[in-house]
Each structure stands twice: as structure tokens, then as C-alpha cells.
Amino acid sequence: MSIRTESQDGRTLLHIEGEMTIYTAADLKAQLMPHLGQDGELEIVLAEVCEIDSAGLQLLILAKREATRNETALRLSRHSRAVLEVFDLCNLAAFFGDPLVIAHSPNG
Template sequence: MNARSERPTDTEPLVLDGDLTIYTVAETATRLRPYLAERRLYLDLSAVSELDGAGLQLLLWLRETLHARGGALRLVAHSPVVAEVLGLLQLSGRFDLDSAGPAAGEAA
């Protein structure tokens, strides 16, 4: 899992790509920790190719931690894999997935 933006902004979100799984979640969590101080964190998950329970737990932890600190997590784009997992577990609303766009060229 790679984070492609050093400092995300409203116009340039933090892009996560590759797998977000049990094998990558510890490294990804370490990379995301500095962003917990942000008021709003915008994530682009359009390049996430695999999402398992550990990856989902990381996203939920990130969302809840930011919320507890008065911040917010916003998904600005998602891959079909992310949409499928969140949809199957009925978590699309929790991540406001309906307002997040799919990856470029992908159907919602």
C-alpha cells in the first residue's frame, strides 16, 4: 500500500493504492498516523485493488479517530473493490460512499 501525496488538501487528496489487507495494514496505519491531526482528511481509494477485514478495520479506525478529535474522513473516490466490500457490509452510508466518485472510467 502506497500513499502518493505527502500533504493532502481539498484539491489534492491522499491517494492510497494497491492492497489494503492484513499484509499491508500495519505499514499503512503508520503512514496515516500523521494525518490524525488534520481537521479533514480526504482519501482517494480509486487505486485500491484489494480490501479485506483488516483494511476495513483500518478505515473504520481512521474515521472514528478523526471524528473523536473533531475531524472528518471523506472518501473522494473509490475503486469497485472498495464499493463492493462497503456495500456488502452495509457501510456505504457510514463512509458517504454515494457522494464519493468511482475511479475514472468505472461505473458506480
């Protein structure tokens, strides 16, 4: 589990890789929170999220709320199958408001 940071066309991209579960949520939160108050556009890339549970989902909800509170433009992109399944199960796609597009996976 890690967050890789990249700058692209004036946006900061945060690539979350690995699990977003109760076991990784605290570390992910510590890595994510400093970015939520910055100026400019922020994009969380979810293509490499292999597992997500309610703790991971709560972290994404927190990120969205904090970004809104700080007036930081935040979007989620390249949702993995695991993320799409949880969003569908919890009916949260509209809450985030981002297009839900499965990222291409070399493994299938």
C-alpha cells in the same frame, strides 16, 4: 502499497495505492495515523485500491473514528470497485456517509 500525499484547495488528499489487506494494514496505519489529528480537511482517495479485506476495512473505520475524535473533517472519495464491493457486502456506506462514485479506471 503506499499513501501518496497531495495538497489541493486547502485539503490534504491521501491517495492509497495498491492493496489494503492484512499484509499491508500495519504499514498503512503507520502512514495514515499522523494525518488524522491535523487541522483542516482530509480526503482519502481510494481510486487505486486494487484489493481490500476486513483488515483494510477496519483501517478505514479506525480512520473515520479517529478523525471524528480529533475533530478532523474526513471524507473518502473515488472508491475503486474493490472498495465498493466490500462496502456493499458489509452495508457500510451509511457509516462513512460519503457519496459512492466509482473512479474512472483506464483498464476498464
